[in-house]
Every structure is written in C-alpha cells, then in structure tokens.
Amino acid sequence: EADIYQTPRYLVIGTGKKITLECSQTMGHDKMYWYQQDPGMELHLIHYSYGVNSTEKGDLSSESTVSRIRTEHFPLTLESARPSHTSQYLCASSEAYEQYFGPGTRLTVT
Amino acid sequence: KQEVTQIPAALSVPEGENLVLNCSFTDSAIYNLQWFRQDPGKGLTSLLLIQSSQREQTSGRLNASLDKSSGRSTLYIAASQPGDSATYLCAVRDDKIIFGKGTRLHILP
Numbered sequence: 720e721a722d723i724y725q726t727p728r729y730l731v732i733g734t735g736k737k738i739t740l741e742c743s744q745t746m747g748h749d750k751m752y753w754y755q756q757d758p759g760m761e762l763h764l765i766h767y768s769y770g771v772n773s774t775e776k777g778d779l780s781s782e783s784t785v786s787r788i789r790t791e792h793f794p795l796t797l798e799s800a801r802p803s804h805t806s807q808y809l810c811a812s813s814e815a816y817e818q819y820f821g822p823g824t825r826l827t828v829t
Numbered sequence: 830k831q832e833v834t835q836i837p838a839a840l841s842v843p844e845g846e847n848l849v850l851n852c853s854f855t856d857s858a859i860y861n862l863q864w865f866r867q868d869p870g871k872g873l874t875s876l877l878l879i880q881s882s883q884r885e886q887t888s889g890r891l892n893a894s895l896d897k898s899s900g901r902s903t904l905y906i907a908a909s910q911p912g913d914s915a916t917y918l919c920a921v922r923d924d925k926i927i928f929g930k931g932t933r934l935h936i937l938p
Contacts, residue, residue, distance in 0.1 A: 725872075752926075761930040762873075762918070778925065809872055816861050816880065818926065820873040 722746055725810050725821035732800055733829055740795045740824045742810030751793040752818070754809040755779060762809065768793055800828045831856045833921055835929035843937045844911060850904040850932045852919035857897045864893050864904050865918045867931065873918065877904070909936045 723744040732738055742751070749770045754762040754777075764777030768787040782804070783797050793812075797804055805828050810821040832855045842848050852862070861880045865873040877886045877893040879902070885894040892905040902919060916931040 762920075762928040764926065807870070811873075816863075816922070817875055817878045818863065818873075818920070819875065820865075822872040823870070825870060 723810065723812055723819050723821040725808075725824050727824060728822060729825050729827075731827045731829060734799075734801055736800050738797050738800055738826070740808055740810075740826070742793045742795070742821055743791050744793075744812045744819070744821075745791060746812060746814070746819070747790060748812035748814045748819075749790065750813045751787070752811040752813075753777070753783075753785060753793070753795050754811065755781065756807045756809060756823075758807075766795065800826075802828045804828050831859075831921060831923055831925070831927045833919060833927050833929040835917075835919060835932050837932060838930065839933040839935070841935040841937060842909060844909060846909050847905065847907050848909055848934075850906070850917050850934070852902040852904070852929055854900045854902075854921045854927075856923060857900050859897065859921045859923050861922050862893075862895055862902050863920050863922070864891075864902075865920065867916045867918060869916075876917075906934075911936045911938050 726741045751768045753766040756762045763779035765781040766785040768774045807825050809823045811818045834853045836851045863878045864876040879895040890907040895902045914936045916933045918931040920928045
C-alpha cells in the first residue's frame with residue numbers, strides 16, 4: 720500500500736492569491752512528480768525531482784514552482800493564481816519502476 | 830516523440846462480461862508499461878506493471894499483456910463487476926513517463 724498524501728484535497732481561491740499544494744510520501748522514494756490533469760483529459764507532467772535539491776520542469780509549461788528540501792516533501796507553489804490554473808494536480812513518487820499516486824488536489828481559481 | 834493511444838475512449842458492457850482495453854505506443858524502446866485505474870476526482874491506483882522484458886502480468890481478474898515490437902498492450906478484465914467502473918489509463922516509460930487519455934469503462938448492473 721502506497722503512502723503518499725496531498726493537501727488540501729479541494730481548494731477554491733481568488734485570482735492573485737499565492738497557494739502551495741502539499742505532497743508528502745513516507746516510502747523514502749527519491750523520485751517525485753507533479754502532474755496536471757483537466758477533466759477527461761490526459762495527465763501532463765509539469766515538474767519532477769530525482770532527489771533532494773533536484774527539480775526539473777516537465778513537458779507541460781507551468782507557471783508553478785517546486786522545491787525538494789526533504790526527501791519526503793515536494794510542495795508546488797503558485798505565486799499568483801489565475802483562472803487558467805483551475806485543474807486537478809496529482810503528485811506521484813517512485814523508487815525503481817512503479818509510480819504511486821496521491822489522491823490529488825482539485826484547484827478552482829475564481 | 831512517444832505517443833500513447835487508448836482505444837476505445839469509452840466502453841459500456843453488461844456485468845459479467847469479459848472485456849479488453851487497448852493501449853498502443855509509437856516508440857517500442859520503453860522500459861516498462863503500467864496500467865492504472867482512476868475513479869472520478871481521485872488519484873491513480875496502480876493495477877499492473879509490465880517490464881520491457883516481460884510479456885504479461887496477472888493480478889486477480891486482471892491480465893495485462895505487452896508486445897513491444899508491435900507497440901501494443903492490452904488489459905483483460907474477466908467477469909466484470911459494477912465496481913470495475915472507472916477510467917483505465919496506461920503509461921509507458923522511456924526517458925519520461927507518457928500517459929494515454931484513458932478508457933472510461935462503465936459496467937452495467
């Protein structure tokens with residue numbers, strides 16, 4: 720059973736606010752990922768990390784930023800939220816080959 | 830550039846039937862292929878992982894096959910149940926992980 724957590728699960732916030740989506744895992748995995756998924760659409764990788772102090776941008780351009788100060792923690796930050804950021808954000812981790820996903824954060828920016 | 834396609838996009842079948850979901854990919858140089866299940870508004874649950882050297886994996890009523898040379902994988906679900914209703918996603922890993930758009934499965938009671 721994978722232990723990967725995301726908070727909040729749901730967030731409705733006004734335009735221009737700064738937000739941080741939390742992701743943590745207790746499996747000691749080095750690799751962590753953030754995906755963005757619009758309803759009914761495929762997942763797009765927006766950020767990934769292969770270990771502490773390592774972060775890379777994914778395939779989909781995103782205005783968000785990430786940090787990896789601790790192995791278990793991989794937060795995603797939006798400095799100024801916009802309605803175009805409305806989406807579901809999924810965090811995942813992996814050790815060797817298999818990915819484990821958190822429950823996701825559904826973000827709505829009004 | 831790797832592309833992953835899942836057919837059909839949506840499928841409705843009566844309870845009890847066996848069914849097959851398809852996944853195809855354009856570049857056969859993959860490390861592995863993973864099948865996931867996603868319930869509405871939720872995260873992804875890993876179902877089966879097939880390494881590039883493997884031909885199939887089985888878990889309960891699920892069986893996934895991999896044919897790298899033809900760029901295809903199938904997910905076979907035996908004796909379908911209403912609880913199997915969900916979106917099924919496949920993902921291939923080469924130097925990145927690429928997801929298909931998924932197949933929305935609805936099992937009719």
